[in-house]
Amino acid sequence: MLYPLRVFLIILYFILVAAIGILICLIRPFHPDNTRWFGRIYSWGGAAILGIKIRRHNYDSLKNIGPCVYVVNHQDNFDLFVTGSVMPKRTVTIGKKNLRYLPFFGQLYWLSGNIFIDRKNSSNSKVTMSASTQALTTKNKSIWVFAEGTRNRGKNMLPFKKGAFKMAIEAGVPVVPICVSSYVSNMDLKRLRSVKAEIKVLPPIKTENLTIDDIETVIKECWDTMKTTIEQMDKETYAF
Structure with missing residues (x-):
């Protein structure tokens, strides 16, 4: 009974x-903190409905970093309700083009100032990355990227795409890794407390004075x- 109730409530929420x-974003469209606001709201209620207990580590270290590229592992659509809890100020995300067709959410995503990318269209992708780099250098914004490019379902982390790291190097801003434990593969929505999710912010990887020739090293x-x-968080959290 708990599982179908949760599915119904999370869709409704x-x-x-x-x-x-x-409605709120129509009053302040493309404001640099829209994504942070709604990331927090989605996480606050979504984690409660799904029974996910979130623990954040080193979160305070994000306060004084400034513009950067956040690189996060991507497990599932449930990531919205988990990683939204650590969305920093003045941060926008890069998402797939097909997100714009989701009723309501697609419009919210756009009005929040996030960036759509069409990976099948190389010229469009280059324009998007160029605009993202400009946001880093001239608009005092940070970019949030799921660098694997697709969901890994809480299994082995997939290889990273180069785009996020190219942006960071070209803008001369640090790459900040944010790690999320493999909560998806350990979640049971039939339990009252479905799973624990550990989020850890790692020290920035500096890119100043680097060139595109260094991209593979940074990745x-x-x-x-x-x-x-x-792997260490999983071992400590899920007792493998």
């Missing part, structure tokens, strides 16, 4: 927040550090 959010450092951290 998802739609209600998006609908109310659209490897970020991927290796995140992989090790996630």
Whole structure:
């Protein structure tokens, strides 16, 4: 009984927040903190409905970083209700083009100032990345990227796409890895407390004075550090 009730409530909550959010964003469209506001709201209610207990580590370290590229592992659509709890100020995300077609949420995502990318269209992707780099350098914004490019279902972390790291190097801003434990593969929505989700912010990886020739080195450092951290969190949290 708990599982279908949760599914019904989370869909209802998802739609209600998006609908109310659209009205608010029409008053302040594309404000740099819209994404943070609604990320927090989605996480606050969504985690409660789904029975997810979230623990944040090193979150305070985000306060004084300034413009940067946040690189986060991507497990499932439930990530909205988990990672929204650590969405920093003046941060926008990069999402797939098909998000715009989701009723209510797609419009909220756009009005919140987030960026759509069409990975099948190379020229469009280049324009999007160029605009994102400009936001980092001239608009005092940070970019949030699920660098795997698709969901890993809480299993092994997938290889990273280069786009996020190219932006960081071109803008000369740090890459900040944010690791989320493998909560999806350990979640049971039939239980009152379905799962614990650990989120850990890692030290920034500096890119100043680097060139595109260094991109593979930065990607490897970020991927290796995140992989090790996630494995350690999983071991401590889920008793593997």
